[in-house]
Amino acid sequence: xxxxxxxxxxxxxxxxxxxxxxxxxxxxxxxxxxxxxxxxxxxxxxxxxxxxxxxxxxxxxxxxxxxxxxxxxxxxxxxxxxxxxxxxxxxxxxxxxxxxxxxxx
Amino acid sequence: xxxxxxxxxxxxxxxxxxxxxxxxxxxxxxxxxxxxxxxxxxxxxxxxxxxxxxxxxxxxxxxxxxxxxxxxxxxxxxxxxxxxxxxxxxxxxxxxxxxxxxxxxxxxxxxxxxxxxxxxxxxxxxxxxxxxxxxxxxxxxxxxxxxxxxxxxxxxxxxxxxxxxxxxxxxxxxxxxxxxxxxxxxxxxxxxxxxxxxxxxxxxxxxxxxxxxxxxxxxxxxxxxxxxxxxxxxxxxxxxxxxxxxxxxxxxxxxxxxx
Numbered sequence: 001x002x003x004x005x006x007x008x009x010x011x012x013x014x015x016x017x018x019x020x021x022x023x024x025x026x027x028x029x030x031x032x033x034x035x036x037x038x039x040x041x042x043x044x045x046x047x048x049x050x051x052x053x054x055x056x057x058x059x060x061x062x063x064x065x066x067x068x069x070x071x072x073x074x075x076x077x078x079x080x081x082x083x084x085x086x087x088x089x090x091x092x093x094x095x096x097x098x099x100x101x102x103x104x105x
Numbered sequence: 106x107x108x109x110x111x112x113x114x115x116x117x118x119x120x121x122x123x124x125x126x127x128x129x130x131x132x133x134x135x136x137x138x139x140x141x142x143x144x145x146x147x148x149x150x151x152x153x154x155x156x157x158x159x160x161x162x163x164x165x166x167x168x169x170x171x172x173x174x175x176x177x178x179x180x181x182x183x184x185x186x187x188x189x190x191x192x193x194x195x196x197x198x199x200x201x202x203x204x205x206x207x208x209x210x211x212x213x214x215x216x217x218x219x220x221x222x223x224x225x226x227x228x229x230x231x232x233x234x235x236x237x238x239x240x241x242x243x244x245x246x247x248x249x250x251x252x253x254x255x256x257x258x259x260x261x262x263x264x265x266x267x268x269x270x271x272x273x274x275x276x277x278x279x280x281x282x283x284x285x286x287x288x289x290x291x292x293x294x295x296x297x298x299x300x301x302x303x304x305x306x307x308x309x310x311x312x313x314x315x316x317x318x319x320x321x322x323x324x325x326x327x328x329x330x331x332x333x334x335x336x337x338x339x340x341x342x343x344x345x346x347x348x349x350x351x352x353x354x355x356x357x358x359x360x361x362x363x364x
Binding site: 049051054057080086 | 156157158159163166197219223
């Protein structure tokens with residue numbers, strides 16, 4: 001949420017020191033208006049940096065697509081974890097999935 | 106790939122909503138959109154930037170590389186990427202399944218397509234944009250010329266309006282002339298009427314005098330004629346005869362002298 005950065009003189013996230021992180025987070029505006037404003041803010045920054053230019057590159061859209069792919073992977077992780085090939089960081093202990101499908105080969 | 110503005114039409118409805126909300130809530134933030142947020146702004150809209158934010162290999166923003174350069178040099182982010190990849194694969198945070206192979210095939214095709222056809226599509230999109238800009242420019246130029254022409258016409262009309270004074274003078278002269286003519290006509294009429302009346306009076310007087318004269322003459326003649334008695338008539342006739350005889354004698358005498 002980056003609402004009210006200029007009028008209130010609040011620092012950006014990169015300028016906040018590690019110790020001040022808690023108080024900085026407390027000062028941020030978490031009202032629905034503030035949330036909406038920050039979403040809009042972020043959208044505008046991304047749009048004007050990568051898309052609203054004369055000669056844009058593939059990066060503008062590609063980053064969005066990669067982000068979408070990553071996000072959908074995260075949402076599907078629970079379902080996908082049934083297809084794991086080994087468990088518990090131990091390559092010697094295979095999962096049921098790998099036993100069944102590798103045995104079938 | 107070049108500009109994708111023409112293909113990102115789904116952004117346009119959002120963009121139309123954004124300024125209205127923005128002008129209601131946000132203070133004016135300078136580095137944001139190129140639309141005027143307050144109704145009082147007089148400055149011209151700044152031009153679009155030529156190139157967007159740089160990305161390495163299309164998906165990683167250049168800022169990451171710049172961030173890590175002082176500490177790790179040029180290969181830093183790549184090592185970070187390799188390490189992350191190894192971690193993800195070994196801990197099975199990314200699970201290799203049938204979709205991995207599909208993703209790899211699609212990725213290869215996409216990258217090949219982009220590498221091969223990118224510049225052509227970019228040129229085509231740029232050409233489309235050029236045409237749009239040119240059309241807008243034509244409209245603007247046309248508007249400018251028509252407005253300049255309108256300004257000239259207005260100035261001409263103002264110059265014409267100054268000439269109205271001369272028109273008014275001419276009209277005033279006309280009116281004065283009409284009045285003068287009218288006055289003179291009436292004066293003439295008055296003179297004629299007065300003269301006619303005076304002439305009538307004069308004629309009347311001469312008539313009177315003439316009639317009196319004639320009447321008097323007739324009366325005198327009549328009286329004289331009636332006063333001539335017969336006696337007077339005889340004596341006058343005898344005298345006339347004797348006068349005639351004398352005259353004849355004189356004439357004869359003259360005639361014999363002449364011969």
